[in-house]
Amino acid sequence: MTIALRTLLDRSVKKMGKGMNPVVKASALEMVERAYTEGIAVQISAGHRSMEEQAELYGRGRAYSYNGKNYSNVxxxxxxxxxPGQSYHNYGLAIDFFIVSDDGKRAIWTVDSKWQRVAAIGKDLGFKWGGDWSSFKDYPHLEMTGGLSFTQLQAGKEPHLPFKLEKMEMPKTCKGDSLVISIQKTLNSRYKTNIEGDGDYGPETRSALIKGLQTELNQQYNKKLVVDGKWGPKTKSATVALKKGAAGNITWILQAALYMKGFNPGALDGDFGGNTESALFQYQKASKISADNIAGQETWNDLLA
Known part of the structure; x- marks a missing residue:
């Protein structure tokens, strides 16, 4: 295949959009990656769908209005x-997929052995496949419902979804990695460290990340830490919890540390968005620590100790 795995993953993240259940999102990306290792290029075509978007779809071919707006398109x-409210897409619990040509330029909708293999991978990860339904076959559709009905979801009940992945990692960084070199240069300029820009995540780069964190904790939270690049109990106890919506240099350090561990948060922009949340969730599950989508003391300690 000439299309890169990263391209398929990036496209899939964009198509799933915001509002996805993190287990469903992470499992969908793992399905894409597992299929790729078997020589199958697959892409997620849809994920979370708003009620208005559902109304527009339902209005195709029939007369329909929702919340006072006409969605008829006969x-x-x-x-x-x-x-609206009767699709698991509306709750971020469902995805649709299709096969991609080896060059990544064409969508292939033929339900053949490749398609069935991707569905089998999805089911192994905990999805239910629309192709197994008896009344209406929905071959692109995969969902995780946690056994909840639409009524329960509409009432605000959260599904408890099994996490079936032993390890969910993006490709590991290696010596010469251009993004690691960029991280090293940023550390040198921002925190006056003097590490070699070789693209290798070694002890010096790890120490520089700790120095950066110590500096930011001192400046932003008046923690009065010794900036020595060493991970000790005082630094651990001084860490602050980060969650989606956080922004700034400490978030950048979190993103850099996740990338160094092989979990790609997307752009290293200091903004804790969906990609960072997904990478953090995957890292927490793989490391067997509390997978709460929050970078607290336990996560910081695992990343930098």
Whole structure:
């Protein structure tokens, strides 16, 4: 295949959008990666869908209004029987997928052995496949419901989803990695460290990350730590918990540390968004620490100790 795994993953993240359940999102990306190792290029085509988007789909081929707005489009064919709130997509619990040509330029919708193999990988990860339904076959569809009905989800009940991955990692960094070199240069300029820009995540780069964290904790939270690049109990206890929405240099350090461990948070921009949340969640599960999507003391200690 000439299409890169990273391209398929990036496209899939974009298509799933915001509002995905983190277990569903992480499992979907793992499915893409596992299929790729078997020579199958697959991409997620849809993920979270708003109620308005669901209304638009339901209105294709029929007269329909929702929340006072007309969504009728009788000129088109019916594509779904699910009204708003009656699709697991509306709760970030479902995805759709398709096979991609080896060069990444064409979507292939033929349900053949490759398609069935991807569905089997998905089921192994905990998804239910629409191709197994008896009344209506929905071959692109995979969902994790946690056994909850639409009524329960509409009432705000959260599903408890089994996490079936022993380890979920993005490709490991290696010596000469250009992004690691960029991280090293940023550390040198921002925190006056003097590490070699060789693209290798070694002890010196780890120490520089700790120095950066100690510096930021002192400046932003008046922690009065000794900036020595050593991970000790005082530094551990001084760490602050980060979650989605956080922004700034400490978030950048978290992103850099995750990338160094092989979990790609996307752009290292200091903004704790969906990609960073997904990478953190994957790292926490792989490291067998509390997978709460929050970078607290336990996570910082595991990343930098």
């Amino acid at each position: 000129a088109k064919s019916i594509v779904t029987n699910a009204k």
